[in-house]
Amino acid sequence: MMFLRLIGESFGFAFRALRENRTRTFLSLLGVTIGILIIIGVFSAVDTLRANLESSVEKLGSKTLYVQKWPWGGGEDYPWWKYVNRPDPDIRDFAALRTRMTTAEAISFNIDIGNRMAQYGNNNVSGITVSAASHDLFDIRKLEIVQGRYFTESESNRGSNVAIIGATIAEGLFPGGTDPIGKSIKVLGRKVNVIGVFKKEGEGMIFDVSMDNAVLIPLNFGRNVINIRRADSYIMVSALPHVSLDETESELRGMMRSIHRLSPQEEDDFSLNKTTIITAQLDAMFKVINLAGGFIGIFSILVGGFGIANIMFVSVKERTHIIGIQKSLGAKNYFILSQFLIEAIALCIIGGLAGLSIVYLLAFLVKLMFGLAIVVNIGMVILTIVLSTLIGLIAGIIPAAMAARLDPVEAIRSK
Incomplete structure (x- = not known):
């Protein structure tokens, strides 16, 4: 005391x-x-x-592999000359992987083309990205839709002229709280019916992976309106929950080498990118x-x-x-x-x-x-x-x- x-x-x-x-x-x-x-x-x-x-980085998926022409990276020592002549992933690669892969939960083929314009009446939004994707993208990216819905399986297979638009595009084309669902907008010279609006995500600080300024259309419709040679095409592969990402990556590399008929002495003519590279x-x-x-x-x-x-x-x-x-x-x-x-x-x-x-x-x-x-x-x-x-x-x-x-x-x- x-x-x-x-x-x-x-x-x-x-x-x-x-x-x-x-x-x-x-x-x-x-x-x-x-x-x-x-x-x-x-x-x-x-x-x-x-x-x-x-x-x-999380928007890219922690258990997702990206089959692309270019490896992620950059800087002054980036050996771009080694990759410039590589082929872009195509539909045949996608179809073969869907048939052969055993450790993948979902596989999606995607085509992105940027710096485009969307128009509705007298309103237009420039600098948008038009993305065409196969139906499985929704299972891989876990996209959130606040209005409307995602593509149905039949719409994806038929290549219907439907689209889901980003929040920024919806605000620009339909000001004053106008409901965009069911409206027809003009993209790439074609009319598409809006069936959904993505939840506002905000801009990313590494990759432009936000869907705020994107128009998503079915792959089979996009193949008819997008010049694939001028677009960025890639394949997304998500691993099964009980399978490690390394195991899926090993199988995917073997499948891609087999599809491209590469001999054991030849280097890969593709890149397998994943978020661990960035982290x-x-x-x-x-x-x-x-x-x-x-x-x-x-x-x-x-x-x-x-x-x-x-x-x-x-x-x-x-x-x-x-x-x-x-x-x-x-x-x-x-x-x-x-x-x-x-x-x-x-x-x-x-x-x-x-x-x-x-x-x-x-x-x-x-x-x-x-x-x-x-x-x-x-x-x-x-x-x-x-x-x-x-x-x-x-x-x-x-x-x-x-x-x-x-x-x-x-x-x-x-x-």
Whole structure:
């Protein structure tokens, strides 16, 4: 009980000192607040960027393989000359894979052609992507339709002139809340009936995989209106739930080599792309970003810590005679030590909470104004509190130890 009473009195002394020196307290808090704000802000920005990038990757499917002419990648060392003469995946490849694959849950053939225009009456939307896909695309991409429906099996097989449009196109062609279902729009010089509208997804940060600005038509209809030689064609293969992606990839590679009649000595004339390629690149990139963010945070914290230490030395100097009186009345060294340590820790914790509050306020304003959700990791919040306590402890230990070792007679004379 005596120990708890002494600790309570130490808190009282510390907070009275903070209240009596408001300007100095504010300046001390400012250094710590800015330091914590920078470190939390940097890592929140990195986490937000990572979350948005991973969201774009997830749209591609974690258990989906893409048979394409070009491998995913890029950069200055990208050997484009090795792939430029490869054939594009075609309908024969798709038909053969559907017949032979045993580890695939669904297989879809897709054709994309960009920078087109959709028109309805006097309204038009330019820069859209027209996509023609086989019926299984819905099972692979897990597309969400907020109005209308997806193609029926018979519509896909017959190649009916029907379409599902993205949310951005629906807003542009049918302003004022007009129901687009059942309306005929003009795409690629042909009229198509709108049977559905995709849920608004927002733009991706890696690949343009959003359906907001796309018109999806059945493959058998698209083959008649799209020049495949000028379009991007690819095959999507999703693995069965109980089968690993590596197993499906191994079978798919063997099937494609067999279909293209490649000898064992010949290299693949196709690419099998998957999201793990992107996630590996993201992991490597974020290791560098986190390292840079860590250095920025460390320097910010050091600046705040030096500021606290400086203020604590001044505080000890100003209160030397009070320390002498306390010691002459029987105050123990640990009582004096605890006063200054608690004051330093309190400064850092208050500064840390202030910095954290500013981060949450900025996150709220960004979401309110721009619709971007800022990710504030709870682990970073806990780390902030721990760091604030450690900074106060380290910054205050030397001034507090100096105060505790003062001779009471000399301390009283200092007045």
